[in-house]
Amino acid sequence: MKKRTQAAPRARSTYRHGDLRRALLTAGIELARGGGPDAVVLREATRRAGVVPNAAYRHFAGRSALLAAVRAAALSMLAVAMEAELAKLDPRRPPADFARASLRAVGSAYLRFAQTETGLFRTAFSAPEESEITDDPAKAGHTGRNPFQLLSDALDRLMAAGLLPPARRPDAEYLAWSTVHGLAMLFIEGPLNRMPAAQRREIEQRLLKMVEEGL
Amino acid sequence: MKKRTQAAPRARSTYRHGDLRRALLTAGIELARGGGPDAVVLREATRRAGVVPNAAYRHFAGRSALLAAVRAAALSMLAVAMEAELAKLDPRRPPADFARASLRAVGSAYLRFAQTETGLFRTAFSAPEESEITDDPAKAGHTGRNPFQLLSDALDRLMAAGLLPPARRPDAEYLAWSTVHGLAMLFIEGPLNRMPAAQRREIEQRLLKMVEEGL
DNA sequence: CAGAATTGTGTACACCGTCCACAAGCCTAT
């Protein structure tokens, strides 16, 4: 049995599509949202854009290029989610409080995004050929910072507030990220994917606390 | 110890293959080793077994069934790696030392396996349709315990040695696992995949220490 | 306004997973 999702291909009158690149990207995002990286299939994207398969090659070098673009978009959405969580905080709170809350906000947003937008999350962190550590603005949120940088900022604040010894600051993002990322993975495609939400929240809290204290 | 069945399909004389299921499984493992779960392709496995594609269906319900078998085998190998690391420890050491070392051994083996057998590791933790928390012995090592259970054992020892407050024992495996799993993922398909080995080791040590103290 | 550049089309190929009908060999009951 096959999935037949026709979102009104809307036959166009003009020969040119007009905005095919964007159309393919949004189609790809939608596919990723529903089924993770493997669901991003070129032909389906072109189908949804109302165009013949090969047309995609005028805008992306191939499937993997499209996937890379979707991945960047997913990372950007994650960054936006983090920024939203950070924006809730009152920056006039005592620096120590604010710093701790910042780190927590980043972690919480990460975990929520993973469980809310599972397909996109999995896509965001699916292995590319060679990991690009680029500063591609396509991966950033509204502030222009990508998820990794937002985490770094939070850690900087923690150090500035005297809660993180400078000696432990280097590479601290890797420790923090590992921890949260691992839990997210166990939740969404590991043995914890049937755990009730309440229990999840509790473990999330314990984990964030462990990071806060153990860094 | 490893056989090179790659280049020589070795046309068989008998009509029956004799041990096709195992041949397909080993071929699948080899494929997974080289390219992760996506590389486990049914037709290629049958090709290596010197058999026509459809023959696979006499032994596996389909590609996903083969993949599941490969996944179980990968988990079993991980368990074996953990057991080997644990076996190096001297059980006559003071219980506290032994407990701490046990947890460390499990974590180290996990991280080493992830970086040494990347393809198999990624396969082991690729999402199945619905996560099976079964006690399938195919996932266990020589002791009959699977990776998750080996971790649990180590934590039990930690608690018995008085190093882990009983109140924090429940669900502690999830915290520990998350942390190590996350680091492994960042190493193999995250932004840390170009990090030099020396730096990796250092971060691993910091992470394991954080878990030990922060649980 | 003609020619060039861009963008979408058509056709084709190789590969994949899987379904169906059939053949080859082994097993067992008569």
Add this chain to the structure above:
DNA sequence: ATAGGCTTGTGGACGGTGTACACAATTCTG
């Protein structure tokens, strides 16, 4: 021992995929 049946491998086919090549339709530019 032998006739049937069961298991296992074969052959062919179908629809799906990514992608290469030649070509047509449009827009851009000198």
